[in-house]
Amino acid sequence: MTRTDSRAVSWWPCHEFITALVARFNDLPTAGTPAWCGLDDGDPRKLIALAVAGEHHVLRMETAQEARAEASKAIAGAADWPAVAREVRQLAAFREANPWAVRKAVR
Numbered sequence: 609m610t611r612t613d614s615r616a617v618s619w620w621p622c623h624e625f626i627t628a629l630v631a632r633f634n635d636l637p638t639a640g641t642p643a644w645c646g647l648d649d650g651d652p653r654k655l656i657a658l659a660v661a662g663e664h665h666v667l668r669m670e671t672a673q674e675a676r677a678e679a680s681k682a683i684a685g686a687a688d689w690p691a692v693a694r695e696v697r698q699l700a701a702f703r704e705a706n707p708w709a710v711r712k713a714v715r
Contacts, residue, residue: 617669626663629656636660 637643
């Protein structure tokens with residue numbers, strides 16, 4: 609099965625959702641702290657604290673995807689890639705036609 613949905617991550621809608629959710633609760637402990645561990649597993653604050661911590665991960669994912677996009681643009685503009693591909697193909701064809709010209713490691 610081929611996935612066609614976008615894998616783009618957007619932090620801001622997550623932030624808005626979490627901010628509205630957190631506003632309903634007082635005294636929300638940070639996930640993983642002793643206060644959080646002491647909450648009953650049925651206490652909704654325990655799950656919401658995890659969601660707040662997860663918001664940070666969404667932000668990291670969004671900034672990483674932006675960095676990858678910028679790096680991709682930089683790489684694309686760094687060279688004349690069609691010319692590089694032609695040169696690689698020409699060199700491979702030359703070496704195939706002239707096996708004596710292929711370098712070999714000497715031990």
